[in-house]
Amino acid sequence: MKKLILASLLVSSTLSASMLYPTDVKPVYLAPDSKDIAGKLLPTNGIDVIEESGDKIKFSLKGFVNPAASNVIYYSNGERIIALSFAKTKTPKYEIIKKGETGKWDEVKVIAYTTKDNLEKDLKPMLDRAKQTYQESCSICHHLHKESQYNPNQWPSLFKSMLSRTPIDKKDEWLIIQYLQKASKGDVK
Template identity: 40%
Template sequence: MKKIFISLLIPAIFLWAKNIAYSDEVVSLYLNKDDAKVIGKLLPTNPFEILKDQNNKVMIRISGYINPKFPSVIYFNNSQRIIVAAFSKNIKLNYSQIKKGEKGKWDKVNLEIWADKKDFSKDNRKMLNHAKELFVNNCGICHALHSEKEFNVNAWPAIFKSMVNRTSIDKKDQWLVIEYLQKNAKDFKIK
């Protein structure tokens, strides 16, 4: 029992020490702390590290994968289109490469960037449970509720967006539900 507790405690301490956080809503991103122009968006449920806290902004480190041919999007894993953050195409981003992708897989990168300061969470389970409730309570009104595993990662955003206007899901929660559906899709792969 003691070994199990220690094996669970060490990763938790590591995550806490790194100041890992999550947002349950879309967060605006900026190149510099004093910028007013939004150059990107961080999507809900994705982990990021808070590096600095200054007034109404925080510097964060986002980790993920980029397709070198289209570097304006950071993805959750190296082959599926689960968006972590997306940026204006004409913005030059200063990625630090962690690992070069091989055999058609995308490059693993970090990006340090400024974000609006919000009430971030240390855990994304509560927000994922909220997303599941929104899905279950709204997406079976007109038809039988689809299983999260019924569609693949890349299909869920289009399917959800084609029907969301028939639900009472707030616009601010739409990406939360999409991220939940993608991370529970039949072909979802952990990083």
């Protein structure tokens, strides 16, 4: 009984952190009791936990929406670093924080649900692991590209074109892409 209570307290304290980061691609739902996956939350994108509901957590995420593709929430304005994507038929309602001007995207806040697993309080170890995996795996065939050599919009297709020739596990694909995109714009130190 004591072990069960201790385990509950540990899970609760982890989930009550103000900002948590997914370690892998996570399913996203529009309601706490839904079994219908509406989208995907990509690794390294910070979410604010609002509350627990059964086996899921309710969270909010701030990002940017290109008005031409309202089902994707981006990490930064004008760069295609995906934070959260929804099926075109499952686009959630989101709050516009600031309307984009002169070609800029709208800053938004979205509320959704995801599972409680694979969330970390500290982003740095995750980014360090992505960096190490990239450095160890992506210099087998050629000289290692510097993260800043390509811009955030170029990294996904470049990385995916070489992925099959590396020992990188498929589950780490988006973790490394997110690392490369964010490092290329100087957001990873």
